[in-house]
Amino acid sequence: MYIYVSIFKYLLLNNIISFFNQFSDFSEETFIELQNIAKFKKIDAGTQIVKFGEVPSKVYLLVSGVIRCYLSTESGKEFNKSFYLPINVMASLTALKNKSESIFTFEALLDCEIYEVDYTKLMNLCEKNHGLSKLYTSVLEDVYTKYENRLVELISLDARERYLELRKQIPEVDDLIPQYHIASYLGITAVQLSRIRKKMDGH
Template identity: 25%
Template sequence: MNNYKPLIDYINKYITLTSEEINLLEEHTTYRKYLKGQYIVQQGDVCRYESFIVKGCLKTFYMDKDGLEHVVLFGIENWWAADLGSFLTQTPADYNVQCLEHTEVIQFSFDSLELLYQKIPKLERFFRLIIQRAFVTSEKRIIRNFSLSAKERYIEFKNLYPQIEQRVPQYLIASYLGITKEFLSKVRSEIIKEQ
């Protein structure tokens, strides 16, 4: 039960689970540990799990045909990690999800999640709410990428995710922002000079 406390606390922000429902949830999910560098899903494989991060840090990225990584998301404690499109459709993943630190997750398989929806109908409402939030966040990021300069995007990133910057190498932050690590270094120097 103790390993599940972060997930139960997170869910209880949206819906309230009874002790019987919590037991069902634990019965139909898996607590798993990954080592730094391990993949939860790789591009081209079907994403088998929606993973709630209990401890650790992950990156979701696309590898282009030239072998360049394009970071789309980071994930830390109390966040979710998956290639959602692949998970929902059970088709090959467009993205990789890789651990940047030793990571512990609670995983919902596609089948177990469908079963939980039947046994705990309010879980569907919970997942709808968090997917809506993720969608809105994604849309806002697209607008920022079109409308803000690299410097403004970096400042926004630091403000929105201060706990991530300390845990992720600068070259990955540069990839997330869509700039080179050299340009990010220049932007950071400018900001330091202005302070």
């Protein structure tokens, strides 16, 4: 059992390092420094790691499970902004930067494992560590690029095309995420999504 856990941790750490190396050279030393300010947590499905209206103080790295980020209206209607699968960085960034209340909620759709990093400690470490600072900038650029792509999809693609694009990004989306959450992300109703899927299946 101990050997199995050790192998799992080794593979997990390699996956995390490989993920960050997509953005910039990420040394093992930098990873160790980052790990020293991170806390590993297991959270249950339904847990909100960032709540609407709270002032957040953490950045998260998702290592297993699925998390959604959504916006709620005054009437209580929810609109899914993003889905996060392993391995991904998550944060209510504007609220963190401005020390303001989050307009988004981040909720676990499945049981998840995450690393939690204090934002202030991360910024202090970035000031001292050039490699980490470069990585942070690269990750922000990637987040902004995905945000721009999402806006383009909403403006230029119809519902079926947006659904196909989501399936391209998350091939197992239909098995991982409930249909009503997918529909909310696409900006349509669950009934409309069902019709789209039936037509695609040739029914």
